[in-house]
Amino acid sequence: MKKTAVRKPNTHPWKGKVITAAIIAVVLFGLLMALNIYIDREKRVFKECSVEAGTPIQASDFVRFKKDKSNVAFVYGTSHYDVTVPGEYEIELQIGKRKYHSKLIVTDSTAPILSAVPKSTMYSVPISPEDFIVTMNDQTQVSVEFAKEPDFQLVGTQDVTLRCKDAGGNVTETTTQLEVIGIYPEITREAGAPKPKATDFAFGQENAALLTPLSDIKMDQPGDYTISFSVDGIRYDSVLHLRDTIAPTARGIQYEGFAKYPKKPEELIDGLADATEVTVEFVDDPHFEMPGERDIQIRLTDTSGNQEVVTTHVNLTEDTEAPVISGTHDISIITNETIAYKEDVVVTDNADPNVTFTVDNSQVDTTTEGVYEATYTATDGAGNTSEVKVKITVVFRPYTEEDLWVLCDEVLKQIIRDDMTEVQKVEAIFNWVDWSIKYKGHAEKISWVQGAYDGLKNREGDCFNIACICHALYTRAGFETFIIERYPLTYAQHFWNAVKINGTWYHCDALTKEDGTRFFMWNSSQMKEYADAHRGYFYYDASKYPVEIP
Helix, strand or coil: CCCCCCCCCCCHHHHHHHHHHHHHHHHHHHHHHHHHHHHHHHHCCCCEEEEECCCCCCCCHHHHHHHCCCCECCCCCCCCCCCCCEEEEEEEEEECCCCEEEEEEEEECCCCCECCCCCCECCCCCCCHHHHHHEEECCCCCEEECCCCCCCCCCEEEEEEEEEEEECCCCCEEEEEEEEECCCEEEEECCCCCCCHHHHCCCCCCCECCCCCCHHHHCCEEEEEEEEEEEEEEEEEEEEEEECCCCEEEEEEECCCCCCCCCHHHHEEEEEEECCCCEEECCCCCCCCCCCCEEEEEEEECCCCEEEEEEEEEEEEECCCCCCECCCEEEEEECCCCCCCCCCEEECCCCCCEEEEEECCCCCCCCCCCCCCEEEEEEECCCCEEEEEEEEECCCCCCHHHHHHHHHHHHHHHHHCCCCHHHHHHHHHHHHHHCCCCEECCCCCCCHHHHHHHHHHHHEEEEHHHHHHHHHHHHCCCCCCEEEEEECCCCCCCCEEEEEEEEEEEEEEEECCCCCCEEEECHHHEEEEEHHHHHHCCCCCCHHCCCCCC
């Protein structure tokens, strides 16, 4: 007989429900955890963030939920971006202990703002597009260029279009004007050339006003000279480049002279020419101390360094001839007078123009009466020497110049009146000496003071005394005067006077000739005519005296 199973009643019905609820809770927790993970990974941080170039960003811009905005931060050292440069940048963020990745997309859709002004420039002087710009703004880096390159050699006004492009490829164009001024920015001339004219600079600008005087340019001095012009109140500077590219020129000469007398290099060339100053020097030592015939090279260098070498032929012979000393003579003086040893003494040499000439007067004592000796020595550059000895006689003078004036005043108060003219006064002195001083013998010609004093005191003397007396009386009467001595010395010495009367110089010789000729207020032509007919009686060296007598 088949048995039928009998189900036992469930004595714990709640156990099943608990198990079921537990299973459901586990499932729900898993789903919640999965949802949180999804939200955390996929929704908490935006996958990307797009901004217009130049817009500042923060880490909070990349998170979705408000609660995260105060806790999010860029991971230090991982996010490298520049909002002024369009492009995509990888971003790493951190919220709590979790790190997230996003992307920053910087876009540029705004064209630059551009404005420009007209400009001017000198002929052929380019200026950049930036020189025209007044305003050029954009949130990204921009560049500017000419839409079409201007013609900087086209004098006048032309339109210029500027094109501005930003980093996003946005382009803005604007048009302005360029004026090309018809003035060369620079010109070049050779030193020594004629001075340039204003039109050489301002070739195509009739309204250009010259500001720089061209007369100030020194065409023999190479350099750069700024030449300024004004056009419509604007100053434009041009530059004159003055260059020296041409070497100096000269010709060598054939020179014959003596050894041991060096010559300067410029003395051995002819026809030196250059626009600037030239330095002349020997290429090698010319050895002027050596006799012989040879070529000498001379280098010419101008201030710019241009050089030329010329050749001069020299023939040097040995100098064996000593210098010649002429014009020396024995000298007589009053004690304490100064001796002009070299006066009227001339030294000549066949070769040396600069002979060494000395006077040894170490044995002469001008304070003590006596006869002394002085030695003249002349030595040329070759060592040839000549020597002349002269006698120096020193005599005592018992009177002074003041003593002479006393004698002069005694004479003048007798023959001069205040109402006399200058001619009358000079003639009165001339006549008194001519008529009062007896011509006698030969006087010692020590000094004019001595000659005048002795002549006035003794009322006698030779032509030297007579000239000295006239000199003293003319001087004391207030006239300019000096004594003239015959030259060249022919048969004898002779002396007379020059006197300034009414502003004119005249010859006066108070020694009347035997034939009655009186030489009062004669001019130089009369004196020469007489001298030509009388063995050079009044010949003299006019260069030795302070004025020229008409």
